[in-house]
Amino acid sequence: MDPSQVTIPPLKDLNIDNITENVILINSLCQDARMKYVLERLVSHLHDFARETRLSSDEWMAGIQFLTATGKICSDVRQEFILLSDVLGLSLLVDSINHPKPPNSTEGTVLGPFHTHEAPTLGQGESISQDPAGEPLLVACSVRDTRGNPIEQVKIDIWETDSTGHYDVQHADRQGPDGRCVMRSDAQGNFWFRAIKPVPYPIPHDGPVGALLKKLHRHPYRPSHMHFMFEKEGYDHLITSLYLHNDPYETSDAVFGVKDTLVVDLGRVDAALAAKYGVAEGAWLMTYDFVLVTESETADLRAYNSKVALDKLGRKVKIVNGLPIPDLD
Ligand SMILES: [Fe+2]
Known part of the structure; x- marks a missing residue:
């Protein structure tokens, strides 16, 4: 109207x-x-x-108080609302709607609350972790388009916990960023760096979201994973993670982020790789070929999916600025 x-x-x-x-x-x-x-x-x-x-009025008030507490515990380095969205499955749902993936492209998953813009820019082969207790891991990956062409100069944010399962921002006495970096793919679309083997960790559960999980008889653990974010003009922004196969929480992630295509088996660095990358033989090895989708391909697929989904609901819509609105004409 x-x-x-x-x-x-x-x-x-x-x-x-x-x-x-x-x-x-x-x-x-x-x-x-x-x-x-x-x-x-x-x-x-x-x-x-x-x-x-x-x-009931009591339940309505309990909801108001819960959301108030969720807001109050938020800070520059703690985002309890993202956590709430994550444990309710909303984050995964919104990501799936907004970043549909054609077959053979890399699936996205939840951003989580621990990405920061305070990360060092590193070159190929550098270490993102200063944690001496972590098990050494070489990560060697590539980034390509859906036709298999390498994509160079992709900005890649990477972040992981330390060996105790905490992100740098969770340490009150932290000196600066650790366990995270920004790097770029080379002319062949490759990027590689040193890190530590990811470990499972509980999401912060000392606040309102943790109390909610406890009441729901749910555990707060996420399976071992490393986060990746890919940005390059013309390509759909990809936020994803790689998960370790056979993790005890592989099939019960507290925030529903695991997808089979993102689960990897770690290998071991052999003598040839050790010489090529300058790392110790026997270190853990993670490899993956990421595939980005163009922005226009994603926009078309998103619009098509919107039309189909709303058609099923009997709603007549048109797509304006990439998003559906009622079609009243
Ligand atoms: Fe994480």
């Missing part, structure tokens, strides 16, 4: 049955078609949730 055509009736005597349509009606004064659509669906689902569960 054209916002200028909206007539707001007296908002009085609203009840269980007509509150939703009236809230949506007044929100439809919004001039932004996408925001109007998102708010309409949000209010509709939120109200149905309350009606369907017969939400």
Whole structure:
């Protein structure tokens, strides 16, 4: 509906049955078609949730207090809301919707709350970890397009925990970044660096999200993994991770991030690789060939998926700026 055509009736005597349509009606004064659509669906689902569960006032207040506590524990280095989104499966869902992958491209997964922009830029072969207790690992990877061509000068963010399962930002006494770096692929699309073998770790569970998991009888562990983020103009931003095969939490990740195509078996550095990369023979070895999708291919696939999904729901939409809005024409 054209916002200028909206007539707001007296908002009085609203009840269980007509509150939703009236809230949506007044929100439809919004001039932004996408925001109007998102708010309409949000209010509709939120109200149905309350009606369907017969939400009690105590439960409503418990929810308010839970979200308040979640906000209060957030800081520059702690993002409890991302954690909440992660354990509810919302992060994985949003990533899957926004970054659809054609066959034979690398799947994405959750960003998690520990990426930072404070990371050193390293050259090929340098070490991202200063942890002497970690088991040495050589990571040797490539990045290509869907036709197999190497992509050079891709900006790659990499981050992992130390050998105790903590990211640098979780140490109150940290001196600077550790276990993370930014590097770029070379002319052949290759990049390699030294790191430590990832270990499983619990997500921070001393706050509201941890308390929620405990009530749900869920463990807070993530399987051993290393995070990667790829950025290059013209290509869809890829946020992903590699997971170690046979980790005790491989099939029960607290944040639902594991995908079979991202699970790897570690090898061992042999004499030839040790000489080539200048690392000790016998160190752990992780290899992977990442495949990026172009931005336009992703946009087309995302728009197609939106149309199909909303068609199934009986909604007529058009895609504007890459996102669906009701098609009222
Ligand atoms: Fe992580």
